Structures are given as C-alpha cells and as structure tokens.
Amino acid sequence: MLASGFVLEFLKGPTLALQDFYLLTGRAMRNVVRQPHYTDDIKLQMDSIGVGSIPIVLLTGFFSGAVMALQMGRALQQYGQTGRTGTVVSIILVRELGPVLTALMVAGRNASGIASELGSMKVTEQIDAMRALGTDPIQKLVTPRMIATGVMLPCLTVIDDFVGMVGGWIIGKLLYDLDALQYWSQTWHALVWSDVVQGLLKPFVYSFVISLIGCFYGLRASGGTQGVGRATTQAMVAASVTILILNLFMGLIFVKYSGN
Amino acid sequence: MAAANLLEFDKVSVEFEAGVLVLDQISFAVPEGQTRIILGAAGSGKTVLLKTAMGLNRTCAGRVSLLGEDITDKPENQLFDIRARVGMLFQDSALFDSMTVAQNVAYPLLNQKSIQVPRDKMEEKVRESLRFVELEHALVKYPSELSGGMRRRAAIARAVVTGPPLLLYDSPTAGLDPITAHTIMALIIKERDMDNTTALVVTHRYQDGNLVANFRYNPDSGTLDPSGDRATNTVFMVLREGRLVFEGAQTELEACSDSYVQKFVKKPEMAA
Ligand SMILES: Nc1ncnc2c1ncn2[C@@H]1O[C@H](COP(=O)(O)OP(=O)(O)OP(=O)(O)O)[C@@H](O)[C@H]1O
Ligand SMILES: [Mg+2]
Numbered sequence: 191m192l193a194s195g196f197v198l199e200f201l202k203g204p205t206l207a208l209q210d211f212y213l214l215t216g217r218a219m220r221n222v223v224r225q226p227h228y229t230d231d232i233k234l235q236m237d238s239i240g241v242g243s244i245p246i247v248l249l250t251g252f253f254s255g256a257v258m259a260l261q262m263g264r265a266l267q268q269y270g271q272t273g274r275t276g277t278v279v280s281i282i283l284v285r286e287l288g289p290v291l292t293a294l295m296v297a298g299r300n301a302s303g304i305a306s307e308l309g310s311m312k313v314t315e316q317i318d319a320m321r322a323l324g325t326d327p328i329q330k331l332v333t334p335r336m337i338a339t340g341v342m343l344p345c346l347t348v349i350d351d352f353v354g355m356v357g358g359w360i361i362g363k364l365l366y367d368l369d370a371l372q373y374w375s376q377t378w379h380a381l382v383w384s385d386v387v388q389g390l391l392k393p394f395v396y397s398f399v400i401s402l403i404g405c406f407y408g409l410r411a412s413g414g415t416q417g418v419g420r421a422t423t424q425a426m427v428a429a430s431v432t433i434l435i436l437n438l439f440m441g442l443i444f445v446k447y448s449g450n
Numbered sequence: 451m452a453a454a455n456l457l458e459f460d461k462v463s464v465e466f467e468a469g470v471l472v473l474d475q476i477s478f479a480v481p482e483g484q485t486r487i488i489l490g491a492a493g494s495g496k497t498v499l500l501k502t503a504m505g506l507n508r509t510c511a512g513r514v515s516l517l518g519e520d521i522t523d524k525p526e527n528q529l530f531d532i533r534a535r536v537g538m539l540f541q542d543s544a545l546f547d548s549m550t551v552a553q554n555v556a557y558p559l560l561n562q563k564s565i566q567v568p569r570d571k572m573e574e575k576v577r578e579s580l581r582f583v584e585l586e587h588a589l590v591k592y593p594s595e596l597s598g599g600m601r602r603r604a605a606i607a608r609a610v611v612t613g614p615p616l617l618l619y620d621s622p623t624a625g626l627d628p629i630t631a632h633t634i635m636a637l638i639i640k641e642r643d644m645d646n647t648t649a650l651v652v653t654h655r656y657q658d659g660n661l662v663a664n665f666r667y668n669p670d671s672g673t674l675d676p677s678g679d680r681a682t683n684t685v686f687m688v689l690r691e692g693r694l695v696f697e698g699a700q701t702e703l704e705a706c707s708d709s710y711v712q713k714f715v716k717k718p719e720m721a722a
Contacts, residue, residue: 311546318506319544323608324530324562 211406214332218402221326221333231334239300239335240342246299247346248353250291255283255354259361272366276376279358284385285444288351289392290437293400296343297429301404304335305425308408309418317409332405336398343397344390351389384448392440396433403429455479455515456616456648457503462512464495464502464692472498474692475512480650482615483683485642487659488652489714490689496652497541499689500618503650504538505529517616534562537609541620541652543601545593545608552576552589555608565612579611580604583637599630606637610645617641617649623658635661636674643667656714659686663700688714 262278308331311317317327355377362368407425411417457480464473472495480486490496501507502514505521513522516532524532545554555576559567567575580586583603593601602622609617619638623631635658641647643666651662663684665674686703688696688711696703696711704715 314542314547315540315544316546318501319538319540319546321506321526322504322533322536322538322540323558324534324565326526326530 207410210410211402214328214406214409215398215402217328218332218336218405221329222337224329226329228330228334231330232337235334235338236342238303239296239338240345243296243299243342243346244349246295247292247350250295251288251350251353252357254287254291255279255357256361258282258287258354259358260365263362263366267366272362272368273372274376275358275362275366275368276355276373277380279362280355280377280380281385283351283354283358284381284389286437286441288347288354289389289396290433292347292350293343293393293396293433294430296339296346297396297400297433298426300339301400301429302422302426304401304404305408305411306418306422308405309411309421310415312409312411313414313417327409332402332409335405336401339397339401340394343393343400347389347393384444388440388444388448392437395436395440399432399436400429403432454481456482456517457650458513458515459503460513460515462502462514463510464498464507465510472692473502473509476692476694477512478687478694478697480616480648482648483646485649485651485662485682485684487662487684487686488650488689489654489656489659489686490652492654493691494689495692496689497620500538500620500650500652503618504533504536530562531564534558534564534612535614535616537612537614537617539602539605539609539617539619539622541624543593543605545601545605547593550590550592551580551585551596551604551607554593554604555579555611558608558612562612575611579607582610582640583607599626599634602626602634603637606634606641610641613645615647617647619649619651621652621654623653623655631655631658632661636667638662639665639674640667644669654714659684660700 259275259279263272263275266272266274266278308317311320311331320327320330355374358377359368359370359373362373363370404425407421407428411421413420459476459478461475461477462473463471463475465471476499478486488496488499498507502509503516505514505516505524505526509522513520515521517535519532521529521532545551546557549557552573556572559565559572559575577586577589580589583606585600585603585607588596588600588604593604596604606619606622609619617638622634622638626634638649638651639662642649642662651658653659661674663682664677666677666680666682668675684700686696686698686700687694688703690710695708696706698706703711706712706715
C-alpha cells in the first residue's frame with residue numbers, strides 16, 4: 191500500500207508533464223490553421239533557426255562525411271572494393287547520419303535557444319504581459335517556431351547530406367585516389383526513393399521534437415535566472431535523447447516496410 | 451444593478467500547490483471611479499490577486515467578474531476582448547525586451563482585436579502615450595537601455611495607451627528612489643484625474659496611498675495639489691497571507707488597532 195502510493199507519487203510528476211506536453215502540442219498544431227498568423231515571427235524564426243544553423247551544419251556535414259569515407263574506404267580496401275566508397279557514404283549519410291547529426295546539432299543550438307528565450311520571458315512576466323495585451327503566447331511564440339523548424343530542418347539536412355558527400359569525395363580522392371565521376375555517379379545511383387523519403391521524413395519529425403520540447407521547457411521555467419538555466423539544459427538533453435530514440439524506431443519501421 | 455462594479459471578487463480562492471491557499475476567500479467590489487490601494491507584506495498574494503482579476507490565474511473557488519462579465523470559467527480566447535479594456539502594469543514592468551519602447555507601447559494597439567486603430571493614427575497614439583509619461587525622447591530605445599524608473603514609465607504608457615477604464619498597477623514604486631517614486635505616483639494620479647479611470651494600486655508604501663487619497667493632479671501647473679474639499683474615492687485594503695484583513699477608508703485604516711495593519715500605516719505628516 192505504502193509502496194504503491196510512493197510509486198504513484200513518483201509517476202505523477204512525469205505523467206502530468208507529459209499531459210501538459212500533449213496539450214501544448216495540440217494547441218500549437220491547431221493554431222497552424224487558425225487566425226491570426228504571425229508571418230513576421232515565422233520569417234524571423236526561419237532566419238534564426240535555419241540560416242543561423244548553416245555554418246554548424248556545413249561543418250558537421252563535411253567532417254562526418256569525410257571521416258566516414260576514411261573508415262569505410264579502409265574497411266572496403268580489405269575486400270578490394272574501395273571503389274564502392276561513394277555508395278556506402280551516400281546511403282549512410284542520407285538514411286542515418288545526415289538526419290540525426292543535423293537534428294542533434296540544431297537541438298543543441300535551438301532547442302536550448304528557444305527554451306532560454308521563452309524561459310526568460312516567462313520569469314520576467316513577459317508571457318503574462320502578452321496574454322494581458324491580447325496575444326496567445328502559443329500562437330505568437332510556439333507555432334511560428336514549430337513551423338520554422340519544420341520547414342528549415344529538412345532543408346538543413348539536405349545541405350548536410352550534400353556537404354558530407356563532398357567531404358567523403360575529398361578524402362576518397364586524397365587517400366584512395368577515387369575517380370570523381372565514379373564516386374558521384376555511385377552516390378547518385380545508390381539512392382532509391384525510400385532513402386530520400388526516409389531522409390526527409392526523419393528531419394521533419396525531429397523538427398517538432400526540437401521546437402516543441404524547447405518551447406515546453408521554456409514556458410515551464412520558474413524560479414528566476416537559475417530556472418531559465420535549468421530549462422535550457424533540460425530542453426537540450428530531452429530533445430537530443432528523444433531524437434536518438436525516435437531515430438532507432440523510425441529506422442526499424444523503414445527497414446520493416448521498405449525492405450532495405 | 452451591479453453593473454457599476456468594474457471588478458468584483460466573490461469568495462475567491464487560489465492555490466498553486468494542493469492545500470496551500472495563496473488567496474483565501476477574498477471578496478470585494480470596485481465601483482467605477484474608485485481607487486483601491488492594496489497593502490500587504492511580500493508574499494501576501496497581491497500580485498496573484500491582480501493576475502486573478504485579469505484571468506491570468508485559475509481560481510479554485512469563488513467567482514471573479516471583470517467589467518460586468520463573469521470571467522471565472524471563461525476559456526482564454528474569450529478573455530482577450532475583456533482584457534483589452536483593462537490596463538495592467540506588471541511588477542517588473544514586463545516590457546518585451548526584443549522590441550523598442552515604441553513597439554512595446556504599440557503592441558496592445560496592434561494585437562487587441564477589439565481595438566481598431568488605423569495604421570496612420572498608430573504613431574500619434576504611441577507618441578501621445580509616451581508624452582504622457584514624459585518619455586517621448588526614448589521612442590527608439592530598447593528596454594535594456596532604460597533605467598528602472600524609465601522602464602516603469604514606459605510600461606505605464608503601454609498600459610494606458612488603449613485608454614482602458616480600469617487599471618491595475620502592481621507595485622509601481624517598488625525599488626525606486628523617493629523622487630522617482632513620487633513621479634510615478636503623480637502619473638497614476640494624473641491618469642485618474644484626467645481620464646476618470648478606476649484603479650487598483652498595489653504598494654508597500656503607505657505614503658503612495660496617502661498621495662492618492664489626498665492629492666489631485668493640477669493640469670495647469672502639472673503638479674499635485676491637496677484635494678481639500680474635493681475628496682477622492684479611495685479605499686484601502688490590507689492582505690495578510692492570502693486573507694483580506696482590512697478594507698476601508700484612510701481614517702479607518704489609521705484607527706485600526708490590528709498590529710499587522712498598523713505596521714503599514716505611517717502618519718501622513720511623515721509621508722507626503
Ligand atoms: N506561479 C506560481 N506558482 C506557485 N506559487 C506562486 C506562483 N505565483 C505566486 N506564488 C506564491 O503565491 C504567494 C503570493 O505571491 P505574490 O507574488 O502574490 O506575492 P506579493 O504579495 O505580490 O509579494 P511581493 O510584494 O513580494 O511582490 C507566494 O507565496 C508565492 O510563492
Ligand atoms: Mg508582487
């Protein structure tokens with residue numbers, strides 16, 4: 191009796207939080223089709239989340255592609271198949287590494303950024319002021335961030351994939367003396383439709399994880415600047431972990447239903 | 451009819467954690483034209499009371515009616531039109547720090563659906579409101595570039611720009627030097643006397659209440675003059691740990707024998 195009471199008490203917090211998260215998600219989604227639309231805020235967020243993340247995405251993409259070509263080239267060398275490096279790099283980048291690394295980078299940069307921005311607004315009563323002055327904070331703050339991330343993250347992933355292939359090609363050229371035409375035609379032909387769908391659907395799903403978790407922790411912040419710091423860290427950790435878990439599940443689903 | 455009451459609390463209780471009442475069965479009514487001074491120690495629930503009046507907090511018992519409408523169980527999207535007719539000054543000003551002072555003041559004009567201000571009148575309105583608080587020169591500054599007193603004034607400008615009949619001021623003088631605090635109180639009295647607004651003023655300082663009760667704004671000299679025989683409609687209210695422990699006129703407040711209430715009262719000659 192005592193033990194079950196304790197377990198219930200222990201589960202109450204997370205359950206309530208999850209419920210709040212679903213409510214927030216529901217409201218933010220509903221607002222997509224509701225007036226008023228804050229298009230200026232959407233543009234602003236696209237700029238800060240999308241354009242602002244390009245440098246970091248270029249760097250991650252390039253180096254992850256390069257290191258993959260390095261290792262794959264060496265492994266394939268044992269079978270005398272260095273020539274197939276392009277195929278392997280392309281498939282892994284588009285299916286897995288591109289989406290997940292881009293999402294993790296953007297989570298580190300923007301889930302925490304969103305949480306700290308909204309958290310500061312929360313603890314300084316700006317969120318209440320917004321409500322008092324006729325705006326719904328979810329409509330004004332959450333929905334624009336959700337839309338902006340949903341549009342920008344797939345684009346960033348495409349950039350990341352491409353830059354990764356370039357990185358792979360440079361390493362392949364320098365270390366294994368790969369032929370450019372062969373490499374690029376392999377990267378292109380290796381991809382089938384389901385890879386492309388997978389490579390774009392994943393970032394689209396992760397974009398909601400990033401924006402909504404960032405907003406959720408931000409809007410829940412309490413207890414001054416310390417609370418904002420806590421919300422920021424929690425948002426980043428929760429978003430990253432959720433992305434990694436979802437990545438496995440989405441991978442499993444694609445393997446099961448597309449046969450590769 | 452009770453329509454003349456701009457704000458009415460009927461046995462309102464608020465709790466954030468189960469079992470801890472932050473407001474405990476509060477009842478009062480604010481008729482049109484009245485200014486209500488709310489005194490109380492830190493943590494006694496003054497801010498929560500004002501937020502509850504605006505429907506920013508959920509109540510756990512009792513009813514709140516604002517501008518003649520029962521807002522207790524209204525969903526958020528139906529509250530916006532009522533809130534549009536109430537101005538609120540938040541304790542820490544709560545200016546949007548990503549916007550300039552002018553954008554902050556224009557915010558309610560742009561976002562309150564029920565308030566239709568033509569685009570070309572917008573700037574004029576914003577300027578007028580900032581002129582009222584003597585901040586016209588700070589139009590393009592960001593809140594972080596202002597002093598605490600200037601921020602408070604900008605927030606007052608934002609609260610009054612739509613010309614609301616009811617104003618809620620949360621600790622307008624807290625943390626300010628006596629001169630700036632006096633300036634802010636003068637603005638509140640000026641707003642009351644120029645536009646005949648009804649107001650709730652939360653404060654720790656008895657002299658603020660004394661000013662409101664006994665002085666009037668003189669539009670010719672721009673200063674505060676003793677109200678003399680033109681008595682003001684000022685009521686005092688004291689909160690203690692979420693309970694209303696005193697409600698009445700200034701003379702009753704000064705005569706009150708409760709030791710908690712007495713702590714807030716300083717003799718007027720020391721005050722003004
Ligand atoms: N959002 C909230 N969640 C939980 N508790 C809250 C919340 N807001 C206020 N409280 C609690 O309610 C009580 C009253 O707070 P309130 O802010 O109204 O005090 P106050 O009278 O305005 O004090 P001060 O003069 O310091 O501003 C405090 O004990 C506070 O901890
Ligand atoms: Mg307060």
